[in-house]
Amino acid sequence: MDPENELDELLDEVERKFCRDVSITDTSDTGKGHPLQTYYTVENVLQQKRKVLVWFHPDLLVSRCCPVFIGGSSYPVGIGTSTSERSCDQLRCLSCDFRVLMFDHNEWDTSCDYLFFRNHMPDHQKLQTKLKKRRGFRAYACQCSWFCCSELMDLSGLTQLKWICGRHLN
């Protein structure tokens, strides 16, 4: 069974179970004259469905950029897709396992080297010392690599960077 069908089945099951619980509670509570409807609204069922998703399918609540774009400050950040060219703001580095930091309207000073990032990541204040204001550019860095650009670029073409989209919450 493909994952989507499996999910549908699961959600149907939740709905069935939930509705059954409703009727059981309904019967037992009728005598007390409680207005049951208030508890079993559509939102209630949806909420329950969402809980099931979180428990069993956490992957469905997050998305990854595909392709992964990085871009200058004029490009909006968010989840990038082939039809939505957004610059990923959840980058992680596979080499050093650091989150990639971004600085809008900045570029790295040419004196930057491996040791600088090695010693100062992720201390914003220390990193600032080698950032230079440059309109439209966005400077990126992890603990082992740095980059800056003004255009939108597909990360797969920048093989020197071992960065991946670390997932966005939906």
Ligand SMILES: [Zn+2]
């Ligand atoms: Zn992303």
Ligand SMILES: [Zn+2]
């Ligand atoms: Zn790195």
